[in-house]
Amino acid sequence: MKGKVRWIGDSKFEALTEEGGKILFGEKGISPMKTLLLSVAGCTAIDVVMILQKMREPLEDLEVEISGERREEHPKIYTKVHIHYKIYGNVNEEKAKRAIELSQEKYCSASAHLKLSGTEVTYSYEIIREKV
Template identity: 70%
Template sequence: MGDEIKGKLRWTEGTQFIGRIEGESCAVVLGEGGISPMKLLLLSVAGCTAYDVVMILQKMREPIRGLEVEIIGERREEHPRIYRKVHIHYRIYGDVSKEKAKRAIELSQDKYCSASAHIKLSGAEVTYSFEIIPGKA
C-alpha cells in the first residue's frame, strides 16, 4: 500500500477556501483571493518536474545554478474542463550538458513526475522544450 496523505479544505466565505495538508506548515488559498484548483494543478505539474530535474542533474554532478519552468495548459471547452494539452518549457541555468539536461527531463516526464502522469492518464498531450543558459542564474 502507498503513502497516505491527508488534507483538509475549509470554506471561509463567498468562493474562497483554505486548504492544508496534514503535517505541513503552509496553507493554500483557493478560489476568490487565491488560485483556482485547475491552475494549482498546472503549477503542481511544474513543481513536480522541476524538483525531479534539479535532483537528477545534481546526482549527475551537473553544475546547475538555477531553473525556471514555464507551463501552459489548454483545457477542453466541454465539462469536465480537463487539460487536453500541456507544454512545459525548462530554462536551465549553468554550464549543464545538453544531453544530460534532456535525459533528466525525459526521466522526470517518463518515470518520476507523478503529477505529469496524472494529467497524461486523463488523456492530455504533454510536450516540453528546454534551453540552457550558461553561467550563473
C-alpha cells in the first residue's frame, strides 16, 4: 500500500492513494482522527454486508454510526469507541449478531488497530424490518 499527503495551502492537505482515491484534510475537510473513526466504520460495514450476503440473509441496507472519546493529553488517542449498526431488512437476529461478532473479533483490521492500542471498542445493533 502506498499513498501520499500533499499540502495544498493554508491548513488544507490532500491525501491521495495509488489507485486515485482522495481525501481532503483540514479546512473544509475531515480531520485525520475523524477519518480514523470513519475507516473503522467502513471496514466493519464492508465485513458485515459481505458476511450477511454469504449467509443469504435478505439485507436491504446497512448504516454504521460510530462515536469516539479521546484522552485530553497528547497524543490524544481514542480511549473509547462505540459502533452502532442499523441493519435493514428481514434479517435473522442471530445471524446479524454473528456477522458483527466475526467482523469485530476476526476480520476488521481497522478495529483491531484501535483495540491493540488499548481502545475500548463496544457495539450495539438494531434490526429495522421496514425502512421508512
